Amino acid sequence: MAQVEKRKASVPALLEWEYAPAPEARDIVALRERYGLVIGGEEVEPRSGEWFESISPSTEESLFEAALAGAQDVDLAVSAARGAFENGWAELAPAERAKYLFRIARIIQERSRELAVAESLDGGKPIRESRDVDLPLAAAHFFYYAGWADKLEYAYPNRTPRPLGVAAQIIPWNFPLLMLSWKIAPALACGNTVVLKPAETTPLTALIFADICRQAELPPGVVNIVTGDGTTGGHLVRHDGIDKLAFTGSTEVGKLIMRELAGRDVRLTLELGGKAANIVFDDAALDQAVEGIVNGIYFNQGHVCCAGSRLLVQESIYEPLLEKLKRRLSTLRVGDPLDKNTDVGAINSKAQLDRITELVASGKAEGAEMYQPDCRLPERGYWFVPTLFTNVAQSHRIAQEEIFGPVLSVLTFRTPEEAIEKANNTPYGLSAGVWTEKGSRILWMVERLRAGVVWANTFNRFDPTSPFGGYKESGFGREGGRHGLAPYLRFD
């Protein structure tokens, strides 16, 4: 080392600075013991007679029981939606529909603290994210599509846009309320009615949302919530009364749904898995690229379909970048999702934790080198230390399969062509990131990357005005923006 000049400290450094716990108060959410189904504007007991527990992934405590909707319940919900569609909602003046959406958006804002706490409690994501990302975006989606409701004819000039009817929507557990907004806001703006099935592990905010609809005096049956597991989703997919199915979730289930809907007159959009490449060139602003990499894969514990789970680094900066990245990992604060200083929360469920653990083990077995920072994890709950793998080959499972956890695979490249080749060499194509100071290279890359979203010098940034969706096994159809209207409209 040249010119090593460590200064002798005359005043000792403060080496132990523990941030005191800063928990967000959870009493703002008044949890009930049981939540029924919301059908036709009423909360009803399930005809199935079955209930399931929703547990907090950070403490493993049981939070409440939700109804497990059976075939009969799903049928009632679809009928309620059909009734609401035919008895007024479809014919309502578009500006009136917009008013309901604006009202919902405002109530989401007003109740955002409650919703944020509920989201973190039920799903395990850090309150910092539910508060600063999920909630503002959810409200923004309703505001945005509220604006479109009476302008559909301008979105599609010289065509007459009409609603489809009953939209069945199945959403995942990684962004429960936000995905609900992505689905419900455009559906209602276009004049459809909805039967929504939230994920089994995270039904809480959807149930609170049902109360928001009641508060907004949305006509009964326009939004119906059926909680349950995969079987409930199956009933919904197979129901012959639906006109449209929107699904966000795994590629595996997406394929099943597509098979089920083949030959039926049901419109389909799928937003499935991803294995995004985050590509860092040697001229990138390194410290900010490191932030982007961290945000790309450790945001929401890596439970993000568009997560930047493959890091492609230009070889000439591999060492300094990795050094920075490893140092940064050691400053991530893993723990209580309700603590305002937590960066990485709990893994959503035991099943997901098992899957992550299994894939990480395969990474080690296949010869990749694992790095994990020193990290104290809480004793109870489902946790996984932010992990990165180096020496990863394209053929390793951790470079191919979606892990959906805080696990990053690092690969290198030498030239832009090689970066493109490796980035596209995956069955998925949801998103990608490019980090370079050179504008022309960004455009060159964007033209060649086969991914629905390409972020330049940022990652995991969402906006209701921007369409989102995949290539290849990442699905089809777009959500967000003007593009997000089309899947909910037919044209005469």
Place this chain on the structure above:
Amino acid sequence: MATAPALIGGFELPAGPRLPRVGSVDAVALEERAATLAKRSIKRESKLQALDLAIRMMDLTTLEGQDTPGKVAALCAKGMRPDPLDSTVPPVAAICLYPNHVEGAKERLAGSGVKVASVATAFPSGQSPTKLKVAETRAVVELGADEVDMVIDRGAFLSGRYAKVYDEIVQVKEACGDAHLKVILETGELGTYDNVRRASLLAIAAGADFIKTSTGKISPAATLPVTLCMMEVVRDVYYETGRMVGIKPAGGIRASKQAVQYLVTLYETLGPEWMTPDLFRFGASSLLNDVLMQIRKEKTGRYQSGDYFTID
């Protein structure tokens, strides 16, 4: 004149074949990171620790045309014993003054451990011939300054004459002798974070012990993103060479809350080794009383009016 570093010549890299790398800064992402760090919620003991440290890191400053021996004496007394009612409150790190007040302050502060920092080199504009700047530096050190806060020649920097800036810092550093050199970049005049990064590297390469954001005479003065940008440079230098350089945000830090945000940023960017007045300072004049007020609030659970804290 030293050989012109178009790329910074003095910024030594350890590995032979690698080209020197100035690197760049992405403004959007930098500001986003700073905003995230500013949202950390620091409470109770951790807040008290931070406030105590903030006082120990403070360069209590007066840099006015109207400064008098009386004003300086009062400031020195305040610096040595910030809260007359609470002996557990530590003294500040230094008193920062114009050269004319160095002698007086030195006398007042004798034996207290509080250092005397003097601005020099045609503060605040730096628009004077180099030899005058060097002579001024020598003079303030002879008068007893423990630390010298110099300004860089922004005119030279912005017109691309980096060699002149570099050369001047080298000469001033030499004139400092044992006194510590803080190099003020005046980030509010540099325009971009890329320039801040370049100027930071230039100053460190030329021998700065500390890099400092601002004179306090230009707005914006210190901001969290600009300080973070400088910390990242210091971190790069540390990783490349092992050399530990200090950072001093100055100007515009008036509230305890801001001070805590800077400390969080320091802690999470450079780590615990930098949590010492040897490597981090706040340049501030009105911050101290707010910190004292918060300390008393943390200890007693009650806020007290400004009348219960001395104005010096």
